[in-house]
Amino acid sequence: MAEERNNGHKWTMIVDLDKCTGCQACVVACHAENNVPISSEDEVIRGRANHWIRIERYWEGEYPNVKARFLPVFCQQCGNAPCEPVCPVYASYHSTEENVNIQVYNRCVGTRYCGNNCPYRTRLFNFWAPRFDEPLEQQLNPDVTVRSPGVMEKCTFCIQRIRRGREQANIEGRPLEDGEIVPACAQACPTDALIFGDKWNEHSRVAQMVPSERQFKLLENLGTEPAVYYLKGGETHVGE
């Protein structure tokens, strides 16, 4: 079901490709925030590298006129998500409050249908129980569960931070401010290439940035209506 405007929030991420340097700050920040285990060397060789956010690198051209492009990819939080209708147990469902795709870990039975149906390859399956050599388990974020084997997981837009922020605003009896809630990746990003906010709040930074001529979405033609907007990288020529 396609998303309709409701009274909730429309959490949106903007990725400015002109600024992404590929530095991996977001990747490690996400591992730290969301208790994502690290894949061993062998698992990476088997194609099971495990990151909720990954930086894809594309080569363009040939030496000496070669360019490297970075593309951070994470769950696109589709408004019309292919992963949702295929789940037999409703582990993958759409939140009408936050308007993001939610994964309910303790409902998931591990059919991996959602992963197969995701065109962005952002859903990851836990083949094994995550391992944290003692005492590394002390680093785990108590706000986020550690997913058990046989369960799909993915980027949540740091839903725990969204909930904490909303609850805090509620307690203080005030509306949410733009920029108050920031996922771990966007918070770490040195160049400010990741910008997060509520697109339905028309004063938010994302709402103002989305109508950019540089804007595009990943695999837009599939009609998945991602909540992640990319801004194409620019180019300055000598003599401009």
Place this chain on the structure above:
Amino acid sequence: MIHFTRREFLKVSAAGTATAILAGCAQETERWVALEPYVRAPEEQLAGVPNWYASTCRMCPAGCGIIVRVMNGRAVKIEGNPEHPINRGKLCARGQSGLQLLYNPDRVTGAVRQEERGSRKFEPLAWNEAINTLYEKLDAAGDAVALWAGSTTSGHLYDLFARYAGAVGASAPLRHDLTSALNGVGTLTAANDALFGRSALPSYALAQADVIFSFGADFLGAWLSATGFGVEFGQFRSQPFGKRGLLVQFEPKMSITGAKADRWVPVQPGAEALVAAALLRIIADEGFGGPARAELAATLAGDVDLDAAAVTCDLALADLVALARAFAEAECPVAIPGGALAGASNGVAAVTAVQALNALAGAAGGAGGLGFMPAVPATLVAPPASSYADAQALIARMNAGEIKLLLVHGANPVYDLPPGSGIADALAKVGTIISFNPLVDETSALADYILPDRTYLEGWGYEVVQPGFQGLPVINSQQPVVGPFYDVRPTGDVLLTAARGIPAAAPALPWTDEVAFIKEQITALPKGASGGDDDEVRWARFLQHGGWWPEAAPESAAPELTAQGPVAAAPAAFEGDEGQYPYYLHLYPSVLLGDGRGASLPWLQGAPDPLTTVAWQTWVEINPATAQALGVDHGDMVHVESPHGAVEAPVYVFPAIRPDTVAIPLGQGHSDLGRYARERGSHALHLVGVTLDDAGANLAWSSVRVKITRLDKKQALARLESTIDPGEDIHVPF
């Protein structure tokens, strides 16, 4: 979990009491906290509600401010400090990973004595015994003690070391590690001294620049202060009215800065000085950028073969002229020298030639461009970085048997120096070696005692930041965000306690503990941005805000050019005959592992390298044309040999590297440093000799040629990118 039996508890208490008496710590000091069960939770702690503590990141020497999220007494996340003038709320991958140093499974959990050097069999040692040993060794050594610190050793500890060394008549502590060499600290300082009479690291304001020419400096990756530069770069790319600046990167192998450049120019290794001098020559000859700039360029430019310069960077001369014009006619151009350039045999000359572009542009000082940090208005100064020549002098003294006691903190010389330096043999001639490092690294493995310091998240400190940003002098604060995770003691306290028994040193080190020393230094500072009228408030705000800095940047005059005459344009020399060793070797610090100290942290090992997407491994980057000529492909093992040594590693066919150059990242190849680092990849520093640069002070670590032989074996590359060839039948491996 740590399990304590009653007997052990009594033992520990006894040791604690003994030390307290020895230390004369009967009076209350800042550091001692009462340990209480959570039945009566500390007032500031609420279950499920995080506390945030400001401190300083010590994963590299940049000195970014951090805030640490602490839940029920344990640190669970490190973020950038939004108030801090360097990183402004941002934090890189290495900074995020500091938690894994705190919780590293391979930390040394208490003082130990090694049965035999290199045996890696450690016997636990009670701390009072350890401190007594240190005292006895210090007492016996007199002035024959040497202190070897690293670039991330806290400033207060360096100052304490320096005071001790001064009091007993020993030479000043050596502060040298691989990071200082790779950052080109000595080279940059020498070049600034030659050009501007300022013996300091340069700082570059990029946010308002319109043209940046970077020569080898991977300022977005692993160079000097990458997070600070990252913030500046983000602003550089989003200036008012849609202006996004022009970044041109001159380097033989594409770094992530090169990937973000508008123009990547693959300059021949060692020819950077020639290109910079050629740019000056063209600006002078063509009168680009107005008479003032052109005239200044004429005084700096020597005779340069412009055609040769264009050839070294695979450019037509017209393109080089266009680049020179773009630079000279920009309002605020910046030239940044760094990386392999600073490790060339003509390092100082090359860095000087590039830095001279800044002078000519009149970009020095002011809102943008090159500047120097104003001095901190106090007695605190950034500790001087020692050069490789200083390290060599110490090694010579060790070999001569002049050093009876060596103390190592924050450095790992056995890994940080090329084997040709003879460091391992020299250590064997030192009477006693005591390491304060938190993990058993290559140097600690050759030590007699390890008296592990607290990690930076458990310890106190301050640090004068160099280089800074926004023209603000900064002194960082470092405070424990959690209680010590193991029975480890702060090195400052250990030293102060031991020094109390040494008549020559005792008057110079009168403080009861290191916190008293730090507090005394900090409260002597003038009022900073966080205010506070009396000492107690100022001290509290220093800790609360993560450091001291003035409210506004002090007025600073643009650095004036003091150099005369043309810059040197001679190309760098390389070791190894071109016929026998056909390829230039380009070494670079890994964006994630840095100079190798990140290798013990699984988050950094498991995160893919940005350009190759390889994790966990060492690889050799080879241009596709060269790979074809050698008959190698991704994952084929090769033997890389220089006149000084050889390593083996799998090939990564890398499209953005010169065909006459091969590149290897540094950071792996540890024989120690815990389970995640040990026996993984190879250490390319083994290919490097011990020649010095043109100043005769710094290691020319980027001045060798290599040859490559294909080996008849493969090593699958652990890469994130798709390994499926679009033409082949798709076989999914699971």
